[in-house]
Amino acid sequence: MANMQMNKTPMPEQEPNVRNANFKEVALGYTFEQAVNEAKRCLQCKNPACVGGCPVGIPIPQFLAKVAEEDIAGAYEILSNANALPAISGRVCPQENQCEGKCIRGVKGEPVSIGRVERFVADWAAENGIANVTTAPKNGHKVAVVGSGPAGLTCAGELARMGYEVSVFEAFHVAGGVLSYGIPEFRLPKAIVAREVANLEKMGVDIQLNMVIGKILTITDLFDMGYESVFIGSGAGLPMFMKIPGEALIGVYSANEYLTRINLMKAYKDGAATPILRNKKVAVVGGGNVAMDAARCAKRLGAEVHIIYRRSEAELPARKEEVHHAKEEGIIFDLLTNPVAIKGDESNHVNAITCVKMELGEPDASGRRSPVVVEGSEFDIEVDAVIMALGTQANQMSYNGTPGLEKTRKGCVAADEKGVTSVPGIFAGGDAATGAATVILAMGAGKSAAKSIDEYIKSK
Amino acid sequence: MHQTYEIVVKKTLTPEISLISVSAPLVAAKAKAGQFIILRVDEEGERIPLTISNADVEKGLVTVVYQKIGGTTLALDQLQQGERLHDFVGPLGQPTEVENLGRVAVLGGGLGCAIALPVARALTGAGNTVDLIGGFKTKDIVILEEEMTKACTDLHICTDDGSYGYNGFVTGKLEELIASGVKFDHVFAIGPLMMMKFACKLTEKYNIPTTVSMNPIMIDGTGMCGGCRLTVDGEVKFACVDGPDFDGHKVDFDEVIARNATYREFEAKAKEKHACRLGGGAMNG
Numbered sequence: 001m002a003n004m005q006m007n008k009t010p011m012p013e014q015e016p017n018v019r020n021a022n023f024k025e026v027a028l029g030y031t032f033e034q035a036v037n038e039a040k041r042c043l044q045c046k047n048p049a050c051v052g053g054c055p056v057g058i059p060i061p062q063f064l065a066k067v068a069e070e071d072i073a074g075a076y077e078i079l080s081n082a083n084a085l086p087a088i089s090g091r092v093c094p095q096e097n098q099c100e101g102k103c104i105r106g107v108k109g110e111p112v113s114i115g116r117v118e119r120f121v122a123d124w125a126a127e128n129g130i131a132n133v134t135t136a137p138k139n140g141h142k143v144a145v146v147g148s149g150p151a152g153l154t155c156a157g158e159l160a161r162m163g164y165e166v167s168v169f170e171a172f173h174v175a176g177g178v179l180s181y182g183i184p185e186f187r188l189p190k191a192i193v194a195r196e197v198a199n200l201e202k203m204g205v206d207i208q209l210n211m212v213i214g215k216i217l218t219i220t221d222l223f224d225m226g227y228e229s230v231f232i233g234s235g236a237g238l239p240m241f242m243k244i245p246g247e248a249l250i251g252v253y254s255a256n257e258y259l260t261r262i263n264l265m266k267a268y269k270d271g272a273a274t275p276i277l278r279n280k281k282v283a284v285v286g287g288g289n290v291a292m293d294a295a296r297c298a299k300r301l302g303a304e305v306h307i308i309y310r311r312s313e314a315e316l317p318a319r320k321e322e323v324h325h326a327k328e329e330g331i332i333f334d335l336l337t338n339p340v341a342i343k344g345d346e347s348n349h350v351n352a353i354t355c356v357k358m359e360l361g362e363p364d365a366s367g368r369r370s371p372v373v374v375e376g377s378e379f380d381i382e383v384d385a386v387i388m389a390l391g392t393q394a395n396q397m398s399y400n401g402t403p404g405l406e407k408t409r410k411g412c413v414a415a416d417e418k419g420v421t422s423v424p425g426i427f428a429g430g431d432a433a434t435g436a437a438t439v440i441l442a443m444g445a446g447k448s449a450a451k452s453i454d455e456y457i458k459s460k
Numbered sequence: 461m462h463q464t465y466e467i468v469v470k471k472t473l474t475p476e477i478s479l480i481s482v483s484a485p486l487v488a489a490k491a492k493a494g495q496f497i498i499l500r501v502d503e504e505g506e507r508i509p510l511t512i513s514n515a516d517v518e519k520g521l522v523t524v525v526y527q528k529i530g531g532t533t534l535a536l537d538q539l540q541q542g543e544r545l546h547d548f549v550g551p552l553g554q555p556t557e558v559e560n561l562g563r564v565a566v567l568g569g570g571l572g573c574a575i576a577l578p579v580a581r582a583l584t585g586a587g588n589t590v591d592l593i594g595g596f597k598t599k600d601i602v603i604l605e606e607e608m609t610k611a612c613t614d615l616h617i618c619t620d621d622g623s624y625g626y627n628g629f630v631t632g633k634l635e636e637l638i639a640s641g642v643k644f645d646h647v648f649a650i651g652p653l654m655m656m657k658f659a660c661k662l663t664e665k666y667n668i669p670t671t672v673s674m675n676p677i678m679i680d681g682t683g684m685c686g687g688c689r690l691t692v693d694g695e696v697k698f699a700c701v702d703g704p705d706f707d708g709h710k711v712d713f714d715e716v717i718a719r720n721a722t723y724r725e726f727e728a729k730a731k732e733k734h735a736c737r738l739g740g741g742a743m744n745g
Contacts, residue, residue, distance in 0.1 A: 171682050173500060173507075173547040181684075210463075210549040212682055216486050237684040241696055248691060248715045257685035265506065273506035273531060348718035395683050397701065 003040035006109035020329035023185045035120040039067035041112045049102035055444025058082040076125040080132035084157030090119030093440045133202040136163035144227040146213045149177020150439045151233035151430025154446030160203040169211040181264040214398040229425045229453045236431035237395040246342030251350035255294045255389035279303045279385040283353045286389035292322040294387045295331045310338040310371045352380040419449030465545040473603040485520030487550045493578040494556030498681045500547040501535045511575040525574035552681040553704045560587040562645035567630045568594045569651020576650040581611040589613045599624035657713040672708035674699045
């Protein structure tokens with residue numbers, strides 16, 4: 001008999017006023033008892049809707065059943081066979097729009113907290129030294145993966161399991177892509193990313209750091225070197241700015257720069273070699289998950305932080321949980337507000353951001369009500385830093401100039417949902433193909449591309 | 461070809477400036493004049509960009525020249541021949557466009573001479589008549605004179621104090637050559653921001669197309685952070701992917717000069733701290 005408790009088993013968390021001054025993980029994770037209790041809420045539907053909501057197709061009721069039976073090792077095997085990076089997706093997936101959004105328990109009450117149980121299972125396995133690194137015998141075929149973010153790592157893991165020899169080329173000095181440079185420590189500890197990468201290495205995946213594909217080697221070079229197929233998972237890395245006056249002032253950052261300094265280069269630690277300015281009052285422009293991450297980092301570095309977003313709370317693109325966490329931590333939301341200029345002092349340091357008030361008009365092409373400027377509403381907010389979190393666009397460096405490779409209007413690699421591009425043998429997925437999206441969608445794309453690569457090589 | 465990042469050659473050029481050749485055969489094979497690398501000294505280190513001074517494909521070596529100004533370059537200088545860098549990434553940025561333009565002047569300022577050198581060499585190779593004008597504060601810190609002599613048609617060394625060669629700035633020498641009737645088809649200016657700014661002011665007056673090499677604050681070097689952005693002809697450009705070369709007459713120099721001062725305090729502190737550590741080491745040693 002299922003546990004008919006209406007609400008999710010609560011997740012233990014650091015207190016808001018404690019965590020907003022440290023970089024340790026906010027959500028502490030379920031205990032064994034909590035995980036088992038939550039897993040028992042699953043009704044074990046015959047036709048589970050949750051699985052259809054999962055981009056990597058995890059057999060959710062099956063792994064939850066194992067947890068309910070207190071067989072965590074069994075649950076881990078099911079989970080890790082379907083998902084190469086469970087400790088990561090358990091933490092950063094927007095489950096409310098995916099598996100949990102489809103859960104029947106959500107009709108009356110809250111859905112089963114699939115993500116929290118997933119995280120528990122992955123962490124339990126790591127604590128008990130269990131890793132699912134079995135692979136098929138080596139088949140002698142070589143595949144190159146460009147980029148070690150969620151798409152590339154998933155694709156590499158899937159291929160390694162099938163017996164391929166996989167090399168992953170990463171431009172940075174650390175593997176993980178956005179998991180390392182973008183998502184902050186307090187949402188996704190870097191030790192966990194490193195652990196998942198180490199598991200791939202145990203499966204025989206060769207990770208080559210400091211390799212900027214498109215510069216040191218082109219995709220054509222990779223084929224010449226004997227790779228039979230190349231997967232492009234190089235992300236969408238170019239940050240966008242607003243093109244308003246003052247964006248070149250000292251103290252204006254792209255969210256990418258701000259987060260990279262903090263997450264990858266550890267600028268928040270005393271004595272770090274990479275500097276970051278400690279600010280008193282920071283404006284973060286944008287309302288997505290990256291804006292929340294940047295705001296919460298700035299708060300942890302001691303600033304008063306304002307999120308400036310031109311629409312209302314209902315339109316915030318960030319996950320509800322991120323907005324909730326940010327508010328709890330004392331981030332101030334200046335909604336229906338849009339910057340028009342950034343002002344600086346005589347030494348070119350930011351000292352204010354000039355904004356206008358907005359009101360919501362008619363729905364636009366995206367279906368969201370489009371914001372309209374309120375005439376004469378201009379005002380200044382005194383700040384000493386501005387972080388632009390407006391999204392990113394395709395960085396074509398890795399694939400630009402590859403003969404025959406078609407691109408989308410926005411400069412991404414043109415690829416179908418199976419990762420197939422205009423060039424036989426070249427596959428693509430994740431943000432490099434879709435433009436900025438989520439970690440789990442990139443993982444899903446990496447997984448389906450691996451399947452396509454396998455079919456391509458076998459059919460040669 | 462294994463990239464060990466070993467420092468195979470290290471030379472002290474002046475008390476402030478050193479040269480290293482690093483084993484990175486894949487980088488060497490692709491490197492062209494005007495491109496740069498990013499290195500890290502150790503596991504906790506900062507990523508710093510340095511422009512490539514020479515690439516030896518056969519030996520698999522990439523040469524860079526650095527000035528000891530911040531914590532990272534001071535730490536880099538502690539490494540000796542045979543030791544390895546932690547990371548060495550490249551070649552990044554767009555190569556300098558090298559074609560036969562006719563008569564060209566290449567201006568190098570101080571450390572910039574190490575970067576001007578491969579540009580001058582490539583331009584000479586492409587059939588240009590090249591005046592290489594290298595500026596230094598004083599005679600004692602003139603670097604790479606022999607290499608520069610070989611890389612151009614005429615080498616003009618300038619010193620700010622007149623202790624060697626032309627007495628004055630590189631812009632003064634350039635103007636003197638122009639006044640003497642030399643018609644330059646193109647000028648390349650590589651060095652401190654102030655030097656490039658004034659070189660551009662001068663060449664604008666004489667209507668000579670001018671290319672500058674921008675080397676601002678960077679982290680990734682692949683266009684991801686936007687920290688190296690600058691305004692060129694009213695548009696935001698990223699030095700790491702769109703540059704480092706730009707049309708000097710269109711660069712907003714004042715903006716770059718201001719932005720480059722962002723972390724000056726950190727640099728000064730790093731230097732101070734490093735000096736203390738060195739002192740400590742000497743006492744223990």
